[in-house]
Amino acid sequence: MRLTIASGAAAFTAAFLLSPLFQGGSWFWTSLGAVLAVVAAGLLSNRLALPGWATPLVGLAATWLYLTLSFSSDKAWALLVPTKESVVELARLLGVGWEDIQRFAAPVPDTEGITLLTAGGVALIAIAVDLLAVRMRRAALAGLPLLALAMVPATILTDPISWPAFILAALGFIGLLVADGHERVGRWGRAVLVRRTRVAPGQPVAPRPGTGTADTNGLRLSGKRIGFAAIALAVLVPALLPAMEPVSFFTFGVGGSGSGRGNSISIPNPIANLKGQLELPEPREVLNYANNDDTPRYLRIYALDTFDGQQFGMTEPKGAPQNRTDNGPLPAPAGLSLETATKDVVTDIRISDQIERLSFLPLPYPAREIQVDGDWRADVDTLMVFSTREEAAGLEYEVQTSEPDVNPDLLDSLNGRQPTTDPRYLRLPPNLPPDIRALAVEVTSEARTDYEAAVMLQQFFTTDGGFTYNLRTQGHSNSALRDFLLRDRAGYCEQFAASMAVLARVVGIPSRVAIGYTGGVKIGDRWSVGTNDSHSWPELYFEGVGWLPFEPTPSGAAGQGSARVPAYSEPRPEATEEETSTPTPGATSSSSDEPSEQQARQNERQLDREAQSAPGAVPVDESMPLIGQIGIGAGVLLLVLLIPAGMRLVTRSRRVRTLGWKVSEPADDLTAAMMSSPSGRHPSVAAAWAELDDVLYDYGMARVPSETPRALARRLAEQYGFDADATAAITAIASAVERVLFARDPGVIAPMRKDLRTVRQALAATVSRGRRVRALLLPPSTLRRLRGAGERLLDGFDLLETIRLRRTAAQKGS
Known part of the structure; x- marks a missing residue:
């Protein structure tokens, strides 16, 4: 009986690790009921002396009855017994819950379908723990299904697991091991509790009357001491060690010192967050901005540059100390020639204080200078601006941009220039389906220049290809990309942007995927950007002007409402003979001293891109020498020891x-x-x-x-x-x-x-x-008190072991 209850407690305490995944608390109480149903089934199996293989079946039946009572009682017989209608209703809710999980980014709302899935999953974990620990007497192996619960938030969220939740889950598992040990020892006879006697050093311990002379304290308490020590070390040691590079697809290390969060940053999965914001029931304002030409602009947060055949990812950004925003102008944008005319724009941006876990600044591209409080740094290759110490919530900052003033004739004239950008912007997986390559060639077959090919690709998605906007589509794989391009042709902005970037690479145009926000809507004298303006678009590279955004996602009522097609990417009307005979070279509208200023900035602040983008290169922490980090670590350790x-x-x-x-x-x-x-x-x-x-x-x-x-x-x-x-x-x-x-x-x-x-x-x-x-x-006297406090804590757990749920026969007769 004790072991059955301990297995249920271990499963439920492990379920606390799921808390960061949900917004509400209904999943908690529903999961508690599911675990209690499994525990009740286990106690009933013990009472009826059922074979071990039958107990999981009883647990599944109890879980089914409980879920029927909780979610489809109006269609069940006597609110509890399943019927055909109740089974259909549960199946429908499971499907809805699965769709909701795919739609929303964590933390998800605890809708009825999601709550059903969570409670059912926790119940299955509880059944597996009961099978391993109680029926098969393998309590240590029961940690594997408990570990499965911990893996869910660990793989979805980038934030570390909450240490109170970890301690609670670890205590539940240790309680299961203690109960198992108690059951094993109990088979050899009645366990006798020998309580410690407080004596001064050197004084012999006198045996208590009736307890014998054997002192089993060491044997009895060693397991608990090891368990509690392991929990303490697991919580304290990582806090004392220097920050290490976490292995996560969307986690990056950056050069430079930092406090608070150390020298590494963790960001949510941009693609998951993108769709989660688009499907929020009620849009919320993310930021608002105003600029000197009162024109809406896309605000980029992330630039995804690697494609693995399933989805686009991001190379770790590198922020050296000289690229801090308070050091002056940012590095020059890649590919922008000094001879290309630019348009200077000043934008004032205010971030909502409700934004969470955003370490990158939404910015128009390309930013030239930023006035913002805090330690913010620019990545040289992409001009993403991020921080290892600050968060963007509540920030107000001013951005100066120098946008290339381009037109179709200028972009056509750039054809034939060899791109000097990194080869990763053209890299494709070797297993890319051949029909996707054939589609790219077919769509751009009539293009004379790279620019015309880019416009044809954009027009293929927005007009000619018969694509529709639909948030319900899923999938990130070669087959999903193939289905989107060749069969279904229905998706949302992320799939449009990724697909156009892939096709552009096929025809030799360097590309990447940007994620951020569209320009929003005008409210008063400022532009308001909400969660429904979350967006993804491709950026294509042309030597001489650098990276330019394109817009393949359908706009208007049938698509992303605030998406706007850049003027330079719209198909040109049929040119007259006089117009075609006079090509327009690029002109410069900047002042005469601006080229020299840009050249000086480039010579002063440009880093060695080849060294930074080399495969396997490790970012160097340039803000603080290694001896300084060792000194800080030694100081913290000394404080702990003191x-x-x-x-x-x-x-x-x-x-x-x-x-x-x-x-x-x-x-x-x-x-x-x-x-x-x-x-x-x-x-x-x-x-x-x-x-x-x-x-x-x-x-x-x-x-x-x-x-x-x-x-x-x-x-x-x-x-x-x-x-x-x-x-x-x-x-x-x-x-x-x-x-x-x-x-x-x-x-x-x-x-x-x-x-x-x-x-x-x-x-x-x-x-x-x-x-x-x-x-x-x-001082040994203080250590003695600390040791005594720990022993008193263990004494409290010892007293819990003496509690009997029912009286023995001798007690009944007395």
């Missing part, structure tokens, strides 16, 4: 303040006189005696429990050769203690601060310097 010394200092200071009190009134509490240390109405005497006891223990001179205060004083004076002052001081302390303990009227007791200081100095002079240093830095 905790016992700090506790000892606080205790000594409190006692020393008490020693200045003068005691003259009689002790009318006779009970206090029987205690081993003075207390009650004589706090100064109690403080002096307690401090003397700690000093003796710290110096390895612990008193013998059978010694009276007078005998202790005489032994110390003779053994360590005290001088007259020290002998008089310790005699005075011993006399005061005995008078408080045994005299009806102790009389006047003078302050003992000076006497105690004299005795402490005399004791210190008799021990080695190493012993004095240890007594100062790692």
Whole structure:
């Protein structure tokens, strides 16, 4: 019975790890009911002595009845017994729940379907734990299904698992192991609880009557001590170690020092967040902005540059100290020639304070200079701006951009220039389906230039290809890409952007996928951007102008409402003969001194891109040398090690303040006189005696429990050769203690601060310097108290083991 209940408790405490995945709490109570149903089924199986293989079937039946009662009782017989209608309803809710999980990004709303899926999953884990721990007697293996619950948030969320939830789950598993050990030992006879007796060092332990002489404390408590120590180490050690590079697809390490979150950043999966925001029931404002030309602009957050055949990912951004936003202009945008005309725009952006876990700034591209508070840095290749220490929530910042002033004629004239961008922007997986490559060639077959090919690809998605906008589509794989392009042709912005970027790479145009927000809608004198404006679009590279956004997603009522096709990417009307005979080269509208300024900025701030983009390159932490990091780590470790010394200092200071009190009134509490240390109405005497006891223990001179205060004083004076002052001081302390303990009227007791200081100095002079240093830095008296607190905590768990759920036959007869 105990093991069955412990297995259910272990499954439910492990379910606490799922908390960050949900917005509400209905999943919690529903999952609790499902676990209780499984526990009830296990207890019933024990009562009926069913074979081990039958118990999981009983658990599944109990779970089915419980879920029927909770979710389809109106279609069941007597609210509980399943019927055909109730089964159909549960199946429908399961399908809805699965769709909701695919639609929303964590934390998801606890809809009825999601709650059903969660409760059913937790119940299955509880059944598996009961099977392994109770039926098969393999409690250690029961940790595997519990680990499966921990893997769900670990693989979905980038934030670390909450340490309170981890401790609770670990305690549940340890409770399961303790219950299993108790059951195994119980088969050999009745377990006898042997309680510890508090004795002073050196005093023998007298056996309690009726318990025998064997002391099984070590055997009985070793498992608990190991378990609690393992939990403590698992929580404390990672906090003390320096930050390591986490292995996660959307987790990146960056150069530079940082505090708070260290030198690594974690961001949510951009694609999952994109769709989750698009499908929120009620759009919420993310930011608002205003600019000097009052024109809406896309605000990019992430630039995804790698394609693995399933979806686009992001190379880790690198933010060196010289690329901090408060150091002046950002690195020059890739591919933008000094001869290309630019348009300067100033944008003021205000981020909502409701945004969570956003370490990248939404920016128009390409940003030239940013005025923002905090440690924000720009990635050289993509100009993404991010921080390892700050979050964007509530920020207001100003962005200056220099947009290339392009037109179709200029873009056509750039054809034939060899791109100098990184080869990864053209890289495709070798298993890309051949019919996708054939489709790209077919769509762009009439293009004379790369620019015309890009426009034809965009027109293929928006007009010619028969594509429709639909948030319900799913999938990230070669087959999903193939289905989208060749069969279904229905999807949302992420699939349109990724597909166009892939086709552009097929025909030799470097491409990447941007994720951020569209320009939003005009409200008053500012543009408002909401969660429904979350968007993804491709950026294509043309040598001379750099990266340009394109818009393949259908806009208007049938698509992304706030999406806008750039003017330069719209198909040109049929040109006249005079127009075609006069090509328009790129002109420069910038001031005469601007090229030299840009050239100086490029020479001053441009980093070695080849070195940074080399495969396997590790970002270098340039803000703080390694010796500085080691020093900080050593300092933190030293502070932790000095905790016992700090506790000892606080205790000594409190006692020393008490020693200045003068005691003259009689002790009318006779009970206090029987205690081993003075207390009650004589706090100064109690403080002096307690401090003397700690000093003796710290110096390895612990008193013998059978010694009276007078005998202790005489032994110390003779053994360590005290001088007259020290002998008089310790005699005075011993006399005061005995008078408080045994005299009806102790009389006047003078302050003992000076006497105690004299005795402490005399004791210190008799021990080695190493012993004095240890007594100062790692006082054994404080460690003894900490150890005692741990033992008392274990005693509390021991008392829980003595609780009996039912009386024995002997108890019933008494």
